[in-house]
Amino acid sequence: MSTRPALAPLDPARSVVDQLRERVAAMESRPAREQVPTLPGLAELVPLHAGDTYAVDSAGLALALAAGASAAGEWVGFAGCPDFGAEAAAELGLALERTVLVPDPGEHWLEVTAALVDVLRVVVLRPPSAVDARAAGILDSRLRSRSAVLVVHGEWPRVAARLSVEESRWTGPAGGQGRLVERRARVAVRRGARPPERADLVWPGARPAAPIAPAVREPVAPLRQASG
Amino acid sequence: MRVMVVWCPDWSVVAGLAETGQPPRTPAAVLSANIVEVCNAPARAEGVRRGHRRRDAQSRCPELALLPANPDLDARAFEPVLAAVEELRPGVAALRPGLLAVRAPGSWFGSEANAAATVCQVLVESGVWDVRLGIADDLFTAEQAARSAEAQGWRVVPPGGSGAFLRGLPVHVLEGDGPQGREAVSLFHRLGLRTLGELAALPGEAVEHRLGAYGASVWRRARGADPALFAARTPPPELDAEVVFEPPLDSVEAVTFSVRTTAERFLAQLARHQLVATGVRVEAEADGEVCSARTWLHPRHFSARDLVDRVHWQLQSGVPGAGVRSRREAGVVRAPIERVRFLPEVCEPAAAHGEALWGSASDDLVERGVARVQGMVGFEAVRRPVLQGGRGPAARQALVPWGERAVGLRPVDRPWPGRVPGPAPVRVFAQQPVAEVVDDAGRPVVVSDRGAVTGEPRRFRFGGDAVEPSLPWHPVTAWAGPWPVDEAWWTDGATGPTSRFQVVGADGRAWLLVCAPGGWSVEAGYD
Numbered sequence: 001m002s003t004r005p006a007l008a009p010l011d012p013a014r015s016v017v018d019q020l021r022e023r024v025a026a027m028e029s030r031p032a033r034e035q036v037p038t039l040p041g042l043a044e045l046v047p048l049h050a051g052d053t054y055a056v057d058s059a060g061l062a063l064a065l066a067a068g069a070s071a072a073g074e075w076v077g078f079a080g081c082p083d084f085g086a087e088a089a090a091e092l093g094l095a096l097e098r099t100v101l102v103p104d105p106g107e108h109w110l111e112v113t114a115a116l117v118d119v120l121r122v123v124v125l126r127p128p129s130a131v132d133a134r135a136a137g138i139l140d141s142r143l144r145s146r147s148a149v150l151v152v153h154g155e156w157p158r159v160a161a162r163l164s165v166e167e168s169r170w171t172g173p174a175g176g177q178g179r180l181v182e183r184r185a186r187v188a189v190r191r192g193a194r195p196p197e198r199a200d201l202v203w204p205g206a207r208p209a210a211p212i213a214p215a216v217r218e219p220v221a222p223l224r225q226a227s228g
Numbered sequence: 229m230r231v232m233v234v235w236c237p238d239w240s241v242v243a244g245l246a247e248t249g250q251p252p253r254t255p256a257a258v259l260s261a262n263i264v265e266v267c268n269a270p271a272r273a274e275g276v277r278r279g280h281r282r283r284d285a286q287s288r289c290p291e292l293a294l295l296p297a298n299p300d301l302d303a304r305a306f307e308p309v310l311a312a313v314e315e316l317r318p319g320v321a322a323l324r325p326g327l328l329a330v331r332a333p334g335s336w337f338g339s340e341a342n343a344a345a346t347v348c349q350v351l352v353e354s355g356v357w358d359v360r361l362g363i364a365d366d367l368f369t370a371e372q373a374a375r376s377a378e379a380q381g382w383r384v385v386p387p388g389g390s391g392a393f394l395r396g397l398p399v400h401v402l403e404g405d406g407p408q409g410r411e412a413v414s415l416f417h418r419l420g421l422r423t424l425g426e427l428a429a430l431p432g433e434a435v436e437h438r439l440g441a442y443g444a445s446v447w448r449r450a451r452g453a454d455p456a457l458f459a460a461r462t463p464p465p466e467l468d469a470e471v472v473f474e475p476p477l478d479s480v481e482a483v484t485f486s487v488r489t490t491a492e493r494f495l496a497q498l499a500r501h502q503l504v505a506t507g508v509r510v511e512a513e514a515d516g517e518v519c520s521a522r523t524w525l526h527p528r529h530f531s532a533r534d535l536v537d538r539v540h541w542q543l544q545s546g547v548p549g550a551g552v553r554s555r556r557e558a559g560v561v562r563a564p565i566e567r568v569r570f571l572p573e574v575c576e577p578a579a580a581h582g583e584a585l586w587g588s589a590s591d592d593l594v595e596r597g598v599a600r601v602q603g604m605v606g607f608e609a610v611r612r613p614v615l616q617g618g619r620g621p622a623a624r625q626a627l628v629p630w631g632e633r634a635v636g637l638r639p640v641d642r643p644w645p646g647r648v649p650g651p652a653p654v655r656v657f658a659q660q661p662v663a664e665v666v667d668d669a670g671r672p673v674v675v676s677d678r679g680a681v682t683g684e685p686r687r688f689r690f691g692g693d694a695v696e697p698s699l700p701w702h703p704v705t706a707w708a709g710p711w712p713v714d715e716a717w718w719t720d721g722a723t724g725p726t727s728r729f730q731v732v733g734a735d736g737r738a739w740l741l742v743c744a745p746g747g748w749s750v751e752a753g754y755d
Contacts, residue, residue: 058755059654059655059753059755060654060754060755063654075594082657082658083655083656083657083658083752083753084613084627084655084656085621085625085652085653085654085655085656085752086613086614086615086624086625086626086627086656087615087621087624087625087652087653087656088651088652088653088654089613090615090652091651091652096612096613096614096615097612099612099613100594100598100601100610100611100612100630101610101611101612101613101627102601102605102609102610102611103609103611103627103658104609105605105609106605106609108604108605111604112601112604112605115597115600115601115604116597116601118597119593119594119596119597119598120594120597165736167736168735168736168737169736170706170732170736170738170754172650172706172708172730173706173707173708173730173732174706174708175684175706175707176681176684176707176708176709177708178708179648179649179650179708179730180650180651180708180730180732180738180754181650181651182651183651183736183738183754185736203651204651204652
């Protein structure tokens with residue numbers, strides 16, 4: 001992850017071959033492993049690495065993943081999202097003057113996304129149709145050489161992590177009174193075959209509601225009591 | 229030095245009638261704050277006078293054309309007149325719209341009367357009907373001479389004859405000086421002074437003591453001894469640039485390739501005047517007439533590459549079936565282009581747009597990359613989100629084409645009563661899909677004229693699968709509202725009173741639904 005000088009001593013506690021392999025990998029994909037800034041609430045849950053693809057199942061999560069980089073001064077783009085909510089994005093800290101929208105890329109969506117990946121740091125894509133592995137492979141290789149992050153709202157063949165909203169509840173309205181105030185959602189992060197990590201986030205702001213639960217149900221129970 | 233003054237009477241009315249495309253003999257008046265400020269001769273013939281209220285003016289002349297006061301328009305419309313006189317004699321000074329002064333052209337035209345006749349003829353040919361000229365030793369006398377001339381006529385006051393000419397004029401010619409002049413005229417009448425000659429005969433010191441600096445200047449002017457000169461303007465520099473293709477080119481790519489040096493020259497000559505262009509009009513000519521013209525605004529300022537891109541998009545969008553095009557047909561234009569012209573519309577000082585010391589390389593890179601995307605999917609398909617004021621989420625944002633400046637946005641900092649409170653929705657639908665909302669008994673929920681909800685929303689579903697193809701009916705777990713709004717009810721396109729509801733579905737997602745007289749629709753989603 002860190003680009004240490006090549007002469008740093010190897011860690012005797014670990015396998016030499018593994019460590020060397022890591023170094024070679026880091027050198028081959030030179031800028032790709034650098035970390036992309038995220039919102040503080042998401043930093044522990046899903047650290048974004050340049051060159052990776054992340055899949056999400058809600059527009060709010062996609063926006064939250066892009067907002068951190070944008071707030072840190074990077075350019076971000078949204079392809080295939082005709083229902084972009086500019087005000088919500090601005091509330092999350094996304095800098096609208098550094099945001100590129102291609103609401104309807106049509107049949108050229110793959111080329112458009114590839115061109116955006118060339119110059120932007122985070123690109124959010126909602127693919128208009130099912131994506132085959134070949135098309136995904138083209139984008140993946142482009143991503144790695146350009147040190148960008150692709151966030152896919154929808155399905156994608158190979159991803160570094162898949163984020164999904166498992167449980168969500170809004171507080172505020174009751175029988176015609178009040179208004180939407182706050183939303184608590186449990187977000188599950190699945191990486192490959194590992195057991196999913198879960199965390200509770202609070203909107204607006206995508207702030208962490210409680211410490212990340214390492215697949216145990218402890219912090220879940222009080223939350224249910226509180227909101228139920 | 230002899231001075232020639234060109235006076236176009238009632239210029240505001242002339243300019244206003246020309247702008248609205250009405251014949252110049254229509255009785256018309258320019259109103260400011262419901263008071264007639266200027267009216268033309270046909271209106272005066274009907275009894276309309278300056279200072280009348282709108283009602284009085286209309287009661288005297290019902291067919292009176294009312295024009296709003298627009299000083300910018302007056303000045304703009306006067307520019308061709310200045311240019312026409314400048315052609316004949318450089319050193320023109322615009323005193324105010326409708327009145328210009330120039331050093332009298334003398335011997336070159338034979339005599340001063342011949343010069344006046346020539347200027348008059350040129351102006352009448354350029355479409356200014358009522359033009360009057362005066363030539364005299366000083367500015368004030370020349371102006372009075374012009375005012376005493378006939379339409380399309382001139383009056384020459386011989387050298388040294390200013391005093392004799394002015395002596396017979398009544399004092400109310402000073403009303404042309406504005407409120408100060410009108411006040412002085414009223415005072416002169418009360419003092420028993422009827423003509424400028426009587427005023428000029430008074431001792432100068434006494435006039436200055438009684439009437440102050442303005443009175444003294446009037447006294448000097450009335451004696452024809454006013455040394456007031458005018459500052460001649462420098463003609464504005466010609467900053468347009470054009471390129472001619474011989475033979476005409478019939479492919480967009482060829483045109484785009486060939487305009488690059490012209491675009492660079494265009495920007496270089498602006499840069500010589502320390503200007504940058506933020507709005508440029510691009511015109512393309514085919515078969516001797518302008519076939520494509522469009523004004524492009526840039527959020528920062530144009531570079532040569534930006535201009536070339538704009539030419540490309542503009543010519544390409546003229547091709548039928550624009551938008552997402554097949555690559556093969558993209559490069560054909562309708563008629564061979566023989567000329568492309570750049571006209572600067574908005575220029576700003578270059579100092580206001582200086583680059584940061586360390587440059588903005590990454591932004592340039594993004595601009596280039598986005599221009600490439602625009603080349604793929606069309607200029608309008610790449611957008612930049614901006615916030616604006618409004619009540620619903622859809623009205624509170626705008627997607628501006630990339631590379632255009634946002635214009636006509638509603639201000640954000642107003643209160644916008646009736647807007648939906650709470651966090652902003654993440655998804656805002658541009659085309660709002662229809663929805664259905666029913667109560668316990670399955671009856672559709674509606675909002676009555678008095679803003680009451682007929683039943684508690686229990687279930688809702690979306691029409692079509694624009695939002696998402698999911699469960700046919702979502703149960704409502706919580707709802708809030710209505711927020712009634714009746715916007716722009718005075719326009720034809722108004723939808724009538726609408727009410728917004730926040731509705732939370734069983735899956736924990738909330739939606740912003742709109743109940744209009746025509747039925748429910750989904751405006752936004754709190755995903």
